[in-house]
Amino acid sequence: MGKRKKSSRKPAGPRKRETLESNFTCLFCHHDKSVSVRMDRKEGIAQLFCKVCDQRFQSKVNHLTEPIDIYSEWIDAADAAERQNEASKAAGGGSSGRRGPFGSDEEA
Numbered sequence: 084m085g086k087r088k089k090s091s092r093k094p095a096g097p098r099k100r101e102t103l104e105s106n107f108t109c110l111f112c113h114h115d116k117s118v119s120v121r122m123d124r125k126e127g128i129a130q131l132f133c134k135v136c137d138q139r140f141q142s143k144v145n146h147l148t149e150p151i152d153i154y155s156e157w158i159d160a161a162d163a164a165e166r167q168n169e170a171s172k173a174a175g176g177g178s179s180g181r182r183g184p185f186g187s188d189e190e191a
């Protein structure tokens with residue numbers, strides 16, 4: 084009884100594309116499902132963009148990353164960018180004294 088049953092290989096079937104697409108509501112223009120997340124697991128990259136207002140975001144993915152993760156990363160990134168923007172606005176008249184090249188040219 085040393086006969087080993089050869090396990091028949093399962094037919095691979097049509098190769099599934101590794102990219103997944105999902106649609107979400109845009110943070111910026113608030114259109115429903117205008118944001119697409121395109122995941123390319125082979126490349127390890129996910130790209131998010133809004134087809135209405137053309138916002139873009141790109142992030143890295145691994146085999147566990149879901150489109151919703153990219154979406155929430157985008158929210159975090161947008162949130163952080165906004166906070167940074169406000170922080171630099173608040174620090175505008177501060178002590179760091181970082182001046183642009185437009186110091187004295189105020190006449191329009």
Ligand SMILES: [Zn+2]
Nearest residue numbers: 109112133136
């Ligand atoms: Zn948008």
